[in-house]
Amino acid sequence: MHLIDHKSVVKRMKSRLAMNIFSKSVFFAATMFALLILGVLLYRVFTQGFGYLDLQFLQSLPSRKPEQAGVYAALIGSIWLMGVVAPVSLLLGVGTAIYLEEYAKLNKMTAFIKVNISNLAGVPSIVFGLLGLTVFVRALALGTSVLAAGLTMSLLVLPIIIVASQEAIRAVPKELREASYGMGATKWQTIVRVVLPAAIPGILTGGILALSRAIGETAPLVVIGLPLFLAFLPNTLLDMITVLPMQIYNWTGRPQAEFHALAAAGIIVLLVLLIIMNSIAVLIRNKFQKRY
Amino acid sequence: MKSFKKLALTAMMTGVLAITAACGAQGTEGKEQAGEEAKQLQGEIKIDGSSTVFPIMEAVVEEYGMEEPNVKVSVGVSGTGGGFEAFIAGETELSNASRPIKDEEKAALEEEGIEFTELKLAYDGLSVIVNKENDFVDHLTVDELKKMWIEDGTVKKWSDIRPEWPEEEIKFYSPGTDSGTFDYFNEVILEDEPIVEKATLSEDDNILVQGVQGDKNAIGYFGYAYYLENKDSLKIVPIDGGDGPVEPTNETIESGEYAPLSRPLFTYVKNTAVKEQEEVYDFVKFLIENSAVLSEDVGYVKLPEEEYTKALETLESLK
Numbered sequence: 001m002h003l004i005d006h007k008s009v010v011k012r013m014k015s016r017l018a019m020n021i022f023s024k025s026v027f028f029a030a031t032m033f034a035l036l037i038l039g040v041l042l043y044r045v046f047t048q049g050f051g052y053l054d055l056q057f058l059q060s061l062p063s064r065k066p067e068q069a070g071v072y073a074a075l076i077g078s079i080w081l082m083g084v085v086a087p088v089s090l091l092l093g094v095g096t097a098i099y100l101e102e103y104a105k106l107n108k109m110t111a112f113i114k115v116n117i118s119n120l121a122g123v124p125s126i127v128f129g130l131l132g133l134t135v136f137v138r139a140l141a142l143g144t145s146v147l148a149a150g151l152t153m154s155l156l157v158l159p160i161i162i163v164a165s166q167e168a169i170r171a172v173p174k175e176l177r178e179a180s181y182g183m184g185a186t187k188w189q190t191i192v193r194v195v196l197p198a199a200i201p202g203i204l205t206g207g208i209l210a211l212s213r214a215i216g217e218t219a220p221l222v223v224i225g226l227p228l229f230l231a232f233l234p235n236t237l238l239d240m241i242t243v244l245p246m247q248i249y250n251w252t253g254r255p256q257a258e259f260h261a262l263a264a265a266g267i268i269v270l271l272v273l274l275i276i277m278n279s280i281a282v283l284i285r286n287k288f289q290k291r292y
Numbered sequence: 293m294k295s296f297k298k299l300a301l302t303a304m305m306t307g308v309l310a311i312t313a314a315c316g317a318q319g320t321e322g323k324e325q326a327g328e329e330a331k332q333l334q335g336e337i338k339i340d341g342s343s344t345v346f347p348i349m350e351a352v353v354e355e356y357g358m359e360e361p362n363v364k365v366s367v368g369v370s371g372t373g374g375g376f377e378a379f380i381a382g383e384t385e386l387s388n389a390s391r392p393i394k395d396e397e398k399a400a401l402e403e404e405g406i407e408f409t410e411l412k413l414a415y416d417g418l419s420v421i422v423n424k425e426n427d428f429v430d431h432l433t434v435d436e437l438k439k440m441w442i443e444d445g446t447v448k449k450w451s452d453i454r455p456e457w458p459e460e461e462i463k464f465y466s467p468g469t470d471s472g473t474f475d476y477f478n479e480v481i482l483e484d485e486p487i488v489e490k491a492t493l494s495e496d497d498n499i500l501v502q503g504v505q506g507d508k509n510a511i512g513y514f515g516y517a518y519y520l521e522n523k524d525s526l527k528i529v530p531i532d533g534g535d536g537p538v539e540p541t542n543e544t545i546e547s548g549e550y551a552p553l554s555r556p557l558f559t560y561v562k563n564t565a566v567k568e569q570e571e572v573y574d575f576v577k578f579l580i581e582n583s584a585v586l587s588e589d590v591g592y593v594k595l596p597e598e599e600y601t602k603a604l605e606t607l608e609s610l611k
Binding site for chain 1: 338339340343346347349350351353354357361364365366367368369370374378381383495496497498515517518520521522586589590591
């Protein structure tokens, strides 16, 4: 009854345990590395920019005098931009994912489309800027408006949302769908009442990533010609806006050190805006996750 | 249970709508305020172009907004070339430039039937600087600058320029080839010959400042404002353009003594806009009248007084 050779187990125990500790510390270090970089970044931004961060900074327009400058127009502009990007990209993105996963036949054409969508995610953002300039700004004559900027950014983040939504929809267990059909539900009823609610956590994760990217991008917006200084706020979708990353980018390029501190303060505002957006998404996600 | 599902599903959409609604409210507020003062000028002025000229325009628009809050002015930073593209397309009333308009741009404007007027706003003195620890460079002539900066296939050493200088490799820092600053340097120093291949190019002049600060054998050039801000940590090189070495200062740049590296900054105005839109005329007048003070405020050098008087006369003749 000596199925286990105790001697050899004891002999190898030490190296096995050492390996265990080693791998644990490697992965711990990897996590800490990312955290450390984040910490250094936050520390620099906060020590530099905190002094300029007050109510006045949020309520003022840019100025040549650093102590009077603010991000009001840029902050409102960024929120408007999200107001366009979020519905457009989510509706188009989730719609495409539903079609590809639920309706489209598994033929070469579908595979071709899927590969291309994945490739689109890797196209440099400036190319989307050029596309937006020719199509939305010039050809559709939308000008350098919120709408033109929002549609350009939606195109930019669309692949991220589509791919994430596809994964989420694919991960919904087959049994759930079959049970739904078994109860006599139609395909549409199954998608709306069974598949989508189950897939929403995954879809939202993709959505968070996509919107975070859209709110931080500068290059495509510079290319489509968004102004940097605006002394007024938008009233309609066809009005001009300016956005936070452009304002931050301009301030970092100025010769005076005070403007670099302003840029840091602008980054903090952008971070807070991101955190608010993400928390809304996480709240919704948690609500759905509890149900399954 | 069914209604709860729906509720949860719509939560996502409501979040999005809430953001949109919030912005809408903000927007109308601004509109009401604007409506209260009816006597003042109204209208929209679109400006685009060089990011070098942007700080001056930002300052002017900021001050102008206090006088005429109902004129909606926007200033973009598409760069000199990008600005002219929009100007040619008729999208802007004013186009900022850190170099004079090119012949092909002129031709394109003519084709579109757009007449324009060139206005000088201020001077920028391209400053050639070396590391603070560099104690041998006392000045450079234009020829020496050219010899240094053009690519000729050899490794450049300080001793190649003047034999008494150390035999160490020169490190070059230059603004990116897309910038107006590079364009100007190319025009007066390089004369269309390629720049040294080993040069570190950056669109952000602050990077150049840091580069030269950190390397004993470095040399670089950039706008006067960046030198002013970092005066204590860099060494300026006086330039000899033929009449003895001159250091860039407000006085030498304004008088034109600091040649050939002081360059004018421009804005181009659409003539019909000045004629037909009261607010454009008013803004350009304000711009000319205040350029001297405001350009010095943001680190550039004002033009001699008579240049502004001349510009005002030109403006009046357009009306």
